[in-house]
Amino acid sequence: MIHCEGLVKIYKTDDLEVVALQGLNIEVSAGEMMAIIGNSGSGKSTLLNILGGLDRPSAGQVRVGEWNLLKITDDQLVQYKRSTVGFIWQNNARNLIPYLSALENVEMPMLLSGKFDRVYAKQLLEWVGLKERMHNKLQQLSGGEQQRVAIAIALSNRPSLLLADEPTGSVDTRTSDMIMDIFRRMNKELGVTIVIVTHDMALAGKVDRVVAIRDGMTSTEFIKRNPGLDEPGAQAAAAAELGHEEYVVLDRAGRLQIPAAYLKALGIDSKASMEFDGERIVIRSPKPLDRPQESE
Known part of the structure; x- marks a missing residue:
C-alpha cells in the first residue's frame, strides 16, 4: 500500500534550510494497522503530511497504491485526497x-466529492x-465524541488508507481505548490500511508493528511476537514489555541506524570496527592505533 525509498523532504526559506526527511525507507502492506513513533522533530509528522497529500516530497520515491506522490499533478492530488486517503x-x-450537526459534518465531504450517501453517513x-x-450540534458533544465524529468524517470517502496524527492525544484513557x-x-471489517503517528508507546503497543523514526530516517521496528493478540495498555517503552521484538532497519545499500544507547554504552562516536565471524556481525569500539616508537 505504501512504498517509500530514499524519501527526502527539505524546507527552505531565504536564509534557512531544514532537512526533515533524509532518505527515509518504509513499506506498509495493504490492510495493515501500524504505528510510527519518534521524538519531536524526528520527521514523523512530515511523513504523514506527505502521505496525506498535504505536502510535497523533495526527492526519492513515495507511492501509495497506484499513486506516485513525487510526480503527481495538482489535479491528481485533489483526486487522491478525495478517493484514496x-x-x-x-x-x-x-x-x-x-x-x-455530527451527521451534516460527515455528509459534507460526500457533497464536495459528488458521492452523497446519507445511509452510509449514518x-x-x-x-x-x-x-x-x-x-446533535458539535457544542453538544464531548471532546471524545467530537473525535469519533472526526473518524467518521475521515472514512466518509471510503478511503483505502487512513492516517491518524496523535488521534488520542487530547482524550482520556477510556476514550483512547474506545478510539483504538x-x-x-x-x-x-473494511480492510482499511491504518497508519497512526504517536509518541505514546502504550498506544503503539496495541498494533502489530511499530516503526521508529530518528533524524528523518527509519531506525528500528517493533513487531508483535503474537500478532492479533491485543495487549492491555502497558505503560512501558521497552519492546519486551509491550510484547514486541525489536529490529534494526536496513536499507537496500545495507545501511542501518544503531540505537544511540548501544553506541554510547560501547563508547562509539564516529567510527566503529566491524567483523564477520561466520555467524554474526560484530560491531566494536575501534581499538587505539599502535604508534611506532620514535628512535632516539
Missing part, C-alpha cells in the same frame, strides 16, 4: 465544522457509537 488530526477542530456514526447523537477499538474494527 482519509486524515484524522489531533486537533479535531481541523476536521469539524462547528455550526453543523452507518459510520453508528459504527463509532454515535447513533443517538448524530443530530474503532480503528481495529474498521481495519478488520
Whole structure:
C-alpha cells in the first residue's frame, strides 16, 4: 500500500534550510494497522503530511497504491485526497465544522466529492457509537465524541488508507481505548490500511508493528511476537514489555541506524570496527592505533 525509498523532504526559506526527511525507507502492506513513533522533530509528522497529500516530497520515491506522490499533478492530488486517503488530526477542530450537526459534518465531504450517501453517513456514526447523537450540534458533544465524529468524517470517502496524527492525544484513557477499538474494527471489517503517528508507546503497543523514526530516517521496528493478540495498555517503552521484538532497519545499500544507547554504552562516536565471524556481525569500539616508537 505504501512504498517509500530514499524519501527526502527539505524546507527552505531565504536564509534557512531544514532537512526533515533524509532518505527515509518504509513499506506498509495493504490492510495493515501500524504505528510510527519518534521524538519531536524526528520527521514523523512530515511523513504523514506527505502521505496525506498535504505536502510535497523533495526527492526519492513515495507511492501509495497506484499513486506516485513525487510526480503527481495538482489535479491528481485533489483526486487522491478525495478517493484514496482519509486524515484524522489531533486537533479535531481541523476536521469539524462547528455550526453543523455530527451527521451534516460527515455528509459534507460526500457533497464536495459528488458521492452523497446519507445511509452510509449514518452507518459510520453508528459504527463509532454515535447513533443517538448524530443530530446533535458539535457544542453538544464531548471532546471524545467530537473525535469519533472526526473518524467518521475521515472514512466518509471510503478511503483505502487512513492516517491518524496523535488521534488520542487530547482524550482520556477510556476514550483512547474506545478510539483504538474503532480503528481495529474498521481495519478488520473494511480492510482499511491504518497508519497512526504517536509518541505514546502504550498506544503503539496495541498494533502489530511499530516503526521508529530518528533524524528523518527509519531506525528500528517493533513487531508483535503474537500478532492479533491485543495487549492491555502497558505503560512501558521497552519492546519486551509491550510484547514486541525489536529490529534494526536496513536499507537496500545495507545501511542501518544503531540505537544511540548501544553506541554510547560501547563508547562509539564516529567510527566503529566491524567483523564477520561466520555467524554474526560484530560491531566494536575501534581499538587505539599502535604508534611506532620514535628512535632516539
